[in-house]
Structure formats: structure tokens, C-alpha cells
Amino acid sequence: MHSSARKIAANAEDDADIGGIDGIVGFHIRLAHGAVYRHFTETFVDLELTQKQVSVLWLIDEHPDIAQADIGRRLQMDRATVMAIVNRLQKRGFVERGASTGDRRRQTLHLTSTGQAALAQARASVLEHEAWLKSRFTPREVALLIDLLKRIHE
Amino acid sequence: MHSSARKIAANAEDDADIGGIDGIVGFHIRLAHGAVYRHFTETFVDLELTQKQVSVLWLIDEHPDIAQADIGRRLQMDRATVMAIVNRLQKRGFVERGASTGDRRRQTLHLTSTGQAALAQARASVLEHEAWLKSRFTPREVALLIDLLKRIHE
DNA sequence: AAAAACTGTCTGTCTTGCATACAATTCGCG
DNA sequence: CGCGAATTGTATGCAAGACAGACAGTTTTT
Structure with missing residues (x-):
């Protein structure tokens, strides 16, 4: 009973993205791209x-x-x-x-x-x-x- | 029998990414990031x-x-x-x-x-x-x- | 107490993205 | 067919971001 109430609250938060930056897809794409970019650069320092x-x-x-x-x-x-x-x-x-x-x-x-x-x-x-x-x-x-x-x- | 031979060939190609740029994960991350970046910029032209x-x-x-x-x-x-x-x-x-x-x-x-x-x-x-x-x-x-x-x- | 690590700052360089402009060329439509 | 529209390469300038290197003040570690 109280657990379903918690679930509803959680879903409501999901819908509103909690206002948190972590719920933003674009944010994770940026970070992932940055990580890939950085590793790529490291791998290619010699080749320039x-x-x-x-x-x-x-x-x-x-x-x-x-x-x-x-x-x-x-x-x-x-x-x-x-x-x-x-x-x-x-x-x-x-x-x-x-x-x-x-x-x-x-x-x-x-x-x-x-x-x-x-x-x-x-x-x-x-x-x-x-x-x-x-x-x-x-x-x-x-x-x-x-x-x-x-x-x-x- | 010959189908398994084809499978092996296909797997070998997969492993080597067919030599094609489309098999590169990093490539798709770059393009996706670019698309997101561009749309973001359009959305934020007014806010600068x-x-x-x-x-x-x-x-x-x-x-x-x-x-x-x-x-x-x-x-x-x-x-x-x-x-x-x-x-x-x-x-x-x-x-x-x-x-x-x-x-x-x-x-x-x-x-x-x-x-x-x-x-x-x-x-x-x-x-x-x-x-x-x-x-x-x-x-x-x-x-x-x-x-x-x-x-x-x- | 000395050495090492952290924080903010500054400088300069490189790459990328985009707007704008121009000339040459090709295409589409009336 | 002919003229305006679209395409292509080129050039220039500007902003954002990534990063390297250096420096000084501060804190932590040893």
C-alpha cells in the first residue's frame, strides 16, 4: 500500500525528470561524446x-x-x-x-x-x-x- | 552446412567491422552528438x-x-x-x-x-x-x- | 618543516562550427 | 532556348571549447 504510493511518487518524478540534469538524454550524450572524444585523442596523439x-x-x-x-x-x-x-x-x-x-x-x-x-x-x-x-x-x-x-x- | 559457412563469414566480417565506417560505435556517437548539438543551438538562439x-x-x-x-x-x-x-x-x-x-x-x-x-x-x-x-x-x-x-x- | 597536491588564474594554440560573401557552373522551369 | 535558382568550392572572420603550460596562494601529506 505505502509501497504503491512510493511508486507513484517515483513515476511522477520520472515524468518531470526530477528537475535534475541527470534525467536529460542530451546531457548524457554530451558526456559520452566527451569521454569518447578524449579517449580518441589520447589514442591518436602520435598520429596527430x-x-x-x-x-x-x-x-x-x-x-x-x-x-x-x-x-x-x-x-x-x-x-x-x-x-x-x-x-x-x-x-x-x-x-x-x-x-x-x-x-x-x-x-x-x-x-x-x-x-x-x-x-x-x-x-x-x-x-x-x-x-x-x-x-x-x-x-x-x-x-x-x-x-x-x-x-x-x- | 553451407549456411554455417556463411554464418562464419558473416561473423568474421562483424568482427572486422566490414572495414566500413558505419560499424564504428564512436562514429555514430559523433554524428548523434552533432545532431543534438545543432538542434540545441537552434532551440537556444534567442537565449544565446x-x-x-x-x-x-x-x-x-x-x-x-x-x-x-x-x-x-x-x-x-x-x-x-x-x-x-x-x-x-x-x-x-x-x-x-x-x-x-x-x-x-x-x-x-x-x-x-x-x-x-x-x-x-x-x-x-x-x-x-x-x-x-x-x-x-x-x-x-x-x-x-x-x-x-x-x-x-x- | 618540507614536499606534494589542489585551486584559481592567465596565456596561447588548435580545431571545429557557422555566417557571410563571391565566382563559376549547372539545373529547372516557363 | 534562356534566365533565375540552386550547387560547389573558396575565402574570411568570429565564437566556443579543449588543452597545455605556467604561476601564486593555500591546504594536505609525509
Whole structure:
């Protein structure tokens, strides 16, 4: 009897999120992202690559001759932001810009051999980083988490 | 028989993440965080507050006379970063720094009445933002997602 | 009492995100 | 077909945040 009263109170609190910041989904996404970001950075200090830079390298490798605008769409980044990242990667000799056949507004992007080598190293580090991240989940939970996250960004 | 062979192949691919960026948990966390960040920013254009700033206001309100170092620990931010944020909030008259009783290294932080008002508005916007975020999940899934995310950042 | 740790502060650098603007190019619709 | 609209890359400037390194005052540990 009094236990059901307690339950009701608890539910009421849940509905109102207790006013506490811990009930905010966005708050936990921020913190989780921060933790992942920090560990990623640690893993990549030697390679001197950021998350975004690796993502762009990876994407160019998966889709040779992709254009900057497409990268922006896939990674949900501004065109100007993509350009800044590509500039950095180009300055380090990882990617090259080339002419596009057909549409003269676009440019093709492809990895140099240096870029290929960097990506190969990066892939290994990403797997190490992922192992750290996945170590706290079962394979089922990993799939579940990805599914939930996809619903947010897709 | 041949189906088991296929299964093995499929598992092998799973283990290697198919080489695809879509199999990377961190990748989805980044994208999800980006989407949430963007929507948050849209929701708060009028209030001109960022995620971090709201989090800090919220935290100071929840824990009056908290010190900067404690904020940093709870929100996983560098001391220098916390200071930058508190400086901005102080410049806008939302928070005040005060002396700490006992430990003279620390300072206490508390909201001004202006800060209280801003936080009240912010809370409403956060709920609106959260509703957008939660709209794609059942209550069970929300709880599940929070649980999974907590394991990453706790 | 000396060493180590903590706290706030300051400075500077790097990355990212976004707004704005511009020119060249391509596309869509009348 | 032709002209306005949309796309693409580029450039610039600004704000926020992360972090490293340094410093001084204070507290805790040994």
C-alpha cells in the first residue's frame, strides 16, 4: 500500500525528470561524446589526427573521387568546415584534389600513398579505440546502441 | 552446412567491422552528438546560451556554492575551460563568485536573480529540446539509452 | 618543516562550427 | 532556348571549447 504510493511518487518524478540534469538524454550524450572524444585523442596523439580528419580520410578511401559537398552531407558538416579539414589533410600530403569529369563545379578527392599509409595506421588505432569503447557492452548491446544512435542522426 | 559457412563469414566480417565506417560505435556517437548539438543551438538562439553554459547554470543551481573544480569534475571539463565559461556567465550577470568558508583556495558560485530567470527560461527550452530528442524513442528505450551512455562516461 | 597536491588564474594554440560573401557552373522551369 | 535558382568550392572572420603550460596562494601529506 505505502509501497504503491512510493511508486507513484517515483513515476511522477520520472515524468518531470526530477528537475535534475541527470534525467536529460542530451546531457548524457554530451558526456559520452566527451569521454569518447578524449579517449580518441589520447589514442591518436602520435598520429596527430582528429576524429573528423580520420572520418574524412576513411570516407575518401571508401568513396574514391568523392566531392567535398558529399563529405559534408555524410558527416553533417558545413562546406566551409569540410574545406578547412581537407586543407589540413592536403597540407600534410594525405589527400589530393583533382578535376571532376562532367561537373566542373566539383572536384574529386583521393588519398595519396602517404594518406593510404596514414589511414592504415589510423584504422588500427580506431579498432583499439573501439575495443576500449565496446569493452563495456555485449555485442547485442553494441548493436542496440548503434540502432538508437542512428535514429538520432539519420 | 553451407549456411554455417556463411554464418562464419558473416561473423568474421562483424568482427572486422566490414572495414566500413558505419560499424564504428564512436562514429555514430559523433554524428548523434552533432545532431543534438545543432538542434540545441537552434532551440537556444534567442537565449544565446550554449549546452555547456546551460549545464553550468543548471549545476550551480542544483549545488549552490559549488566550486569551479567541482563543476569541472562533474561535467568533465578542464579547469581552464570551466573558468572561460564561468567568466562569460559572470560577464552577463548570471553568476557571482564569492569567498569560500574554510578553504581559501576555493570560491563559491551562485546564481544571481538574472541567472535564475535565465535558467528558468533555459529549462523550458531544454524540455522542448528533449521532447524533440525523445520523440523517436519509447520511454523504455530512453531509459535504455541513458543506461548505455552512462556506462561510457561514468 | 618540507614536499606534494589542489585551486584559481592567465596565456596561447588548435580545431571545429557557422555566417557571410563571391565566382563559376549547372539545373529547372516557363 | 534562356534566365533565375540552386550547387560547389573558396575565402574570411568570429565564437566556443579543449588543452597545455605556467604561476601564486593555500591546504594536505609525509
